[in-house]
Amino acid sequence: MEAQQLQRGRLIDHLHLVVRDLAASRRFYETALxxxxxxxGGSDADYFWADELFVSTAESHAAQGQLTGRVHLAFQAPNRAAVDAFHAAALAAGGRDNGAPGERPYHPGYYAAFVLDPDGNNIEAVFHGESRRSAPSVTIRF
Structure with missing residues (x-):
């Protein structure tokens, strides 16, 4: 594997999905992403990865023989058109519709689409709207 630039300050460092059919998952994620x-970012006979997402077979060393359970992942999209394109590409690559592109009630400007990947994981692309992209960060103290 190649070295990647380390990003500090993120809640999630990486995510590992263990799948039944690596070829179907690669086709789905490569197309949708x-x-x-x-x-x-790279691949081998029993895995592939993109950014912080690592996907492998149950036989890979990292998986220890176990499939992951159902997972919900949300990928950030740069705009609404990218959400629409993600949904169409994911369906064309073997995904199943789980929510067409559209506004959601989570907050004003939340525009998302949902698809189920070949293993039934709920995969989302979301654009939070222009007001969320330029909003200053807020520190919350507990």
Whole structure:
């Protein structure tokens, strides 16, 4: 694997999905992520990765023989058009519709689409709207 630039301050460092059919998952994720501008970073016979997402077979060393359970992942999209393109690409690559592109009630400007990947994981692309993209960060103290 190649070294990647380390990003500090993120809640999630990486995510590992263990799948039944690596070829189907690679086709799905490579196609869906491509429209969001995220290329595959590398692959081998029993895994592939893109950015902080690592996907492998149950036989890979990292998986220890176990499939992951159902997971919900949300990928950030740069705009509404990218959400629409993600949904179309993911369906064309074997995903199943789990929510067409559209506004959601989570907060004003929340525009998302949902698809189920080949293993039934709920995969989302979301654009939070222009007001959320430029909003200053807030520190919350507990």
């Amino acid at each position: 491509q429209v969001l501008g995220v290329p595959l």
